[in-house]
Amino acid sequence: DTGVSQNPRHKITKRGQNVTFRCDPISEHNRLYWYRQTLGQGPEFLTYFQNEAQLEKSRLLSDRFSAERPKGSFSTLEIQRTEQGDSAMYLCASSSPLLPTYEQYFGPGTRLTVT
Amino acid sequence: QKEVEQDPGPLSVPEGAIVSLNCTYSNSAFQYFMWYRQYSRKGPELLMYTYSSGNKEDGRFTAQVDKSSKYISLFIRDSQPSDSATYLCAMQAAGNKLTFGGGTRVLVKP
Secondary structure (H helix, E strand, C coil), rough: CCEEEEHHHHHHHCCCCCCEEEEEECCCCCCCCCEEEEECCEEEEEEEEEEEEEEECCCCCCCCEEEECCCCCCCEEEEEECCHHHHEEEEEECCCCCCCCCEEEEECCCEEECC | CCCCCEECCCCEEEEECCCCEEEEEEECCEEEEEEEEECCCCCEEEEEEECCCCCEEECEEEEEECCCCCCCEEECCCCCHCCCEEEEEEECCCCCCCEEEEEEEEEEEC
């Protein structure tokens, strides 16, 4: 069990550029979640997938954000036309229906800095 | 008003003391309650999860849930400097997204 992995770990980009993050969940976990965390705050839910289906999106996920999980394994989160307010830690988590309480296990996060 | 309230701290204790953390919530739909530990610039690490009201113990950690008061607690016994971190409570309805508190920063002084 290698845990949830995320790449890159840190991304610095200029305002207006597009960025894409990748998340690889724990193998055989069919649920995958994206959260965003700003400094001094708890993580906030963005969206989640069960297998390849995107089942819920937060109102925080503006039109500039898109997430995919094409084969039900890894997922990507793309932010188009980045703004300074997008600077945050983007966290990915996965869970399995075999776990009694759907515990979510988090990756190390991707820290985005928009200059 | 936020669905989950948590005192941001910082909470400073001497090594060996008991650390007491708590959260209150307003959404009666929350069924599962979790505590995560987060070190600076790292992802949250799951410490404890509970479902029913009452106590759950795991090593030096004890989690308490009081659904009637909408109040949860985490106690850390025999605290160590390595316990210095931010502790996040998280709540869940029906196996979906987590709703987090803002986190409490804990500092255990040697």
